[in-house]
Amino acid sequence: MADKYVNWVSSGTGKKIAKKLGLPQPVKLKRYSPEKVNVGLNVLVGGFKNTPVLETLYKTVLDLPVNTFVLEDNQVFRKGLGGNTPTNDEKMKFHGLVFDASGIQNTQDLQSVRDFFNPFFRRINECGRIIVLARDPDTCEDIESAMSNRSLVGFIKSLGKEARRGIAVQIVYVTPDGAENLQSTIEFLLSYKSAYVSGQVIKVHKAEVVKVDRKKPLTNKLALVTGASRGIGKSISEVLARDGAKVVLLDIEPQRSALEKLAKELDGLYITLDITAENAPQVLSEFAEEHGGWDVIVHNAGITKDKMFVNMTPEIWNQVINVNLASQQKINDVLLKEKKINSNGRIICVSSIAGIAGNAGQTNYATSKTGVIGMVDYTAKHLLSDGITINAVAPGFIETDMTAKIPLGIREAGRRLNAMSQGGLPIDVAETIAWYANPSSSGLNGNIVRVCGLMMLGA
Numbered sequence: 124m125a126d127k128y129v130n131w132v133s134s135g136t137g138k139k140i141a142k143k144l145g146l147p148q149p150v151k152l153k154r155y156s157p158e159k160v161n162v163g164l165n166v167l168v169g170g171f172k173n174t175p176v177l178e179t180l181y182k183t184v185l186d187l188p189v190n191t192f193v194l195e196d197n198q199v200f201r202k203g204l205g206g207n208t209p210t211n212d213e214k215m216k217f218h219g220l221v222f223d224a225s226g227i228q229n230t231q232d233l234q235s236v237r238d239f240f241n242p243f244f245r246r247i248n249e250c251g252r253i254i255v256l257a258r259d260p261d262t263c264e265d266i267e268s269a270m271s272n273r274s275l276v277g278f279i280k281s282l283g284k285e286a287r288r289g290i291a292v293q294i295v296y297v298t299p300d301g302a303e304n305l306q307s308t309i310e311f312l313l314s315y316k317s318a319y320v321s322g323q324v325i326k327v328h329k330a331e332v333v334k335v336d337r338k339k340p341l342t343n344k345l346a347l348v349t350g351a352s353r354g355i356g357k358s359i360s361e362v363l364a365r366d367g368a369k370v371v372l373l374d375i376e377p378q379r380s381a382l383e384k385l386a387k388e389l390d391g392l393y394i395t396l397d398i399t400a401e402n403a404p405q406v407l408s409e410f411a412e413e414h415g416g417w418d419v420i421v422h423n424a425g426i427t428k429d430k431m432f433v434n435m436t437p438e439i440w441n442q443v444i445n446v447n448l449a450s451q452q453k454i455n456d457v458l459l460k461e462k463k464i465n466s467n468g469r470i471i472c473v474s475s476i477a478g479i480a481g482n483a484g485q486t487n488y489a490t491s492k493t494g495v496i497g498m499v500d501y502t503a504k505h506l507l508s509d510g511i512t513i514n515a516v517a518p519g520f521i522e523t524d525m526t527a528k529i530p531l532g533i534r535e536a537g538r539r540l541n542a543m544s545q546g547g548l549p550i551d552v553a554e555t556i557a558w559y560a561n562p563s564s565s566g567l568n569g570n571i572v573r574v575c576g577l578m579m580l581g582a
C-alpha cells in the first residue's frame with residue numbers, strides 16, 4: 124500500500140538516478156503535527172487596491188503563528204502590531220504568498236496578479252502555499268468583473284502545475300461581506316493540513332462569525348463518521364477526536380472488533396449498522412435524541428464494485444448506488460426533518476475524482492459519486508436552516524485498502540498523474556473534513572474540494 128518510490132526518490136542515490144532518467148521527483152509532503160505548528164514561517168500578503176477583504180486578511184494572517192510581511196509599492200515590510208518595518212533581504216524565502224485580487228474589475232487589472240507573484244515565485248519554500256482571494260463571479264455586477272475574477276481559476280491551476288515541489292495553490296472566492304468568515308479557511312490553507320489539496324476553488328460567504336479554541340475546535344461536539352473502522356474513515360475519526368469531538372464510529376457488523384478497539388483509543392462510541400438498512404435513518408435519529416443531537420455527520424462509507432459497463436449487473440449497480448448515495452440522502456432527510464442536527468451543524472460528504480472525471484469500469488461508482496455532488500449542491504441551496512452547512516471532499520488517489528486492490532500499472536499511473544507526483548494519505552482527506560467541521564467554517568456551504576494533489580484528470 125505504501126508508496127515506496129517517494130521514499131526512494133527522497134534518498135541521495137534515488138534522487139540522482141531519478142534526475143538522470145527523467146523520472147518523476149516527488150518531494151516528501153510536509154504534514155501537520157500539533158507539536159510543529161507554522162511558527163517562524165514567512166507569509167507575504169498583498170492586494171490590488173484596499174478592499175474590506177484585504178483589511179481582514181491582514182488581521183487574519185497576523186493572528187496566525189507566522190511572520191507576516193506585506194508588499195506595498197514594491198517594498199516588502201515586516202508587519203507587526205506596532206507598525207511596518209521595511210526589509211531589504213532579497214534572498215528571503217516565503218512559506219506563503221497571499222494576494223487579495225477581490226478589487227480587480229477588468230482584464231487590465233489582472234496584471235496585478237502577475238506582478239505580485241512573479242518576483243517571489245522562485246522564493247517559495249518546498250511545500251509552500253499560494254492563495255489568491257477574489258470576488259465570487261456570481262456576485263459581480265458586470266461582465267468584465269465577472270470574467271476577470273473567473274479567469275483566475277486558470278491562473279492558479281497553471282501555477283500549481285508549474286510550481287510542483289509540494290507547493291499548493293488555491294483560489295478563495297469571497298463575497299464582499301464575507302471577509303470576516305475567512306479565518307478558518309486561510310488558516311487551513313496556509314497550514315500543512317492542506318498538504319494534498321491544490322488547484323481548488325473554494326467559496327466563502329457571509330455567515331455567523333463563530334470563535335473557537337484553535338487547538339480543540341470541536342470540543343463538546345458529537346460527530347458521526349460512517350465507514351469508520353478503517354482507511355479514510357478511521358483517519359477522519361482520529362482527526363475529529365484530536366480536535367476535541369466525541370466521535371461515534373459507525374460500520375457494518377463484521378467490523379465490530381475494529382470499531383470497538385478504535386472507540387476505546389479515541390474515547391468514543393460506536394454503532395454497528397448497515398447504512399442501507401431500512402431503519403438506519405431512524406436508528407441515527409434515536410441515537411441523536413439520546414445524546415443531544417448531531418453536530419457533525421461525515422458520510423464516508425463507500426464501496427466499489429467495478430465492472431466494464433457491458434458486464435454491469437443490476438445487483439452491483441444498485442449496491443453501489445444505495446451505499447454511496449441513496450442511503451446518505453435518506454439519512455440526511457430524516458435527521459434534518461426531525462431536527463436532529465444541531466444549529467451550526469455540519470454535514471460532510473465524500474465524493475470522488477471519479478464523480479468529476481468519470482472512469483472506465485466505474486459507471487456505477489462514478490454515477491453515485493456525481494450524485495453526491497448533486498446532493499450537496501441541492502441540499503446547500505434548498506434544505507438547510509439554523510446555520511447548518513453541507514460540503515464535500517472529492518479524493519483523488521489515496522493510499523488505502525480500496526486503492527491497493529487496483530492493478531499495479533493503473534495504480535502507478537493514478538499515483539503519479541498529479542502535480543505532487545504521488546498519492547495522498549487518508550490523513551489528507553481527514554484534515555480537509557476537519558476544516559469543514561470546524562464551527563468557525565460557517566461561511567462554507569456547497570463546496571466540493573478535491574483532495575487530489577492537483578490531478579491531471581477532470582475539470
Ligand SMILES: NC(=O)c1ccc[n+]([C@@H]2O[C@H](COP(=O)([O-])OP(=O)(O)OC[C@H]3O[C@@H](n4cnc5c(N)ncnc54)[C@H](O)[C@@H]3O)[C@@H](O)[C@H]2O)c1
Nearest residue numbers: 350354355374375397398423424425475518520521523525
Ligand atoms: N481510497 C481512495 O483513493 C478514494 C478515492 C476517492 C473516494 N474515496 C471514498 O472515500 C471513502 C472511504 O474510502 P476508503 O478507501 O477508506 O474505503 P475502505 O473500503 O477502506 O473503507 C470503507 C468503509 O465503509 C464501510 N462500509 C461499506 N459499506 C457500508 C455500509 N453499507 N454501511 C456501513 N459501513 C459500510 C466498510 O466496512 C469500510 O470500513 C469512500 O466513500 C470512497 O468511495 C476513496
